[in-house]
Amino acid sequence: EVQLVESGGGLVQPGRSLRLSCAASGFTFDDYAMHWVRQAPGKGLEWVSGISWNSGSIGYADSVKGRFTISRDNAKNSLYLQMNSLRAEDTALYYCAKDMRADTVSDAFDIWGQGTMVTVSS
Amino acid sequence: QSVLTQPPSASGTPGQRVTISCSGSSSNIGSNTVNWYQQLPGTAPKLLIYSNNQRPSGVPDRFSGSKSGTSASLAISGLQSEDEADYYCAAWDDSLNGPWVVFGGGTKLTVL
16 A cells, blocks of 8 residues: 655744654655645645655755755655754644656655644744 | 635535636746645545646546646536535746745635
């Protein structure tokens, strides 16, 4: 079964850091780009960051550029999001999503995890 | 404020056909394909339509997509109660140093 399982969320104070993880199974992880998408409570979807299959291409939303770092470990079938200098507006459910197309980066995400909640508050 | 513009709400009765619009610009919808996602209450989004009008395996043919210029539409025919959900459009954005992917603000579909 193709599956993505996020972890690492929690309550953190403004200015602190948090590292999210996403464990992938059921598909050849290193064939596909991966993405993080977040959803603030009661709000819509926002693409946060994406990384190509070989980490050669990485992108960020303007709202997180310079504060968040995406990475992946293909040997461990895992995706990560290092979040520094967290702000209240980063409070959201963070989803890990698999790119639909192999060997490229696209905007179609065919598999999503259940999400991990990040709450930034003092 | 989302880069792609969708109506916040839509509604229809069972069996009816409803459409949801998505408006963008030359850097996103105007030069790239559009995808649609369905998010049922309390669940993760699901890819509903990709490349403007393609359905992933398992998506009923009641769902269809189209694109013209800088706008796109999702149509749902034979509306069913289980279609009540939030729907999001998304597209690649070619803006220099901008985000790779932009989403619409979402449309909440209510089945009356």
